[in-house]
Amino acid sequence: MKRVKALVSGRVQGVCFRACTRDRAESLEVSGFVRNLPDGRVEILAEGEDDNVNALIEWASHGPSHAEVSGVSVRELEFRGDETGFRVRY
Secondary structure, X not given: OEEEEEEEEEEOOOOOHHHHHHHHHHHHOOEEEEEXXXXXXXXXXXXXXXXXXXXXXXHHOOOOOOOEEEEEEEEEEOOOOOOOOEEEEO
């Protein structure tokens, strides 16, 4: 099990990135959240099975069709298991 925080850069706001991330995370049974940051990036906190979290971050490296991802920085965190479901934060 793993927990990561990812910051996604590029044209990632206003292109349904958060909703698509939530849908992908739910299909992968990953818990956590996604939210827009004031500087234009998107933050993802994800935890779950290693392969599923990795798959979500791999997907985020290109995102939905209208996004233009220029970079993803990922920091591994200590797994806590306290996230339930995956939600969009506003």
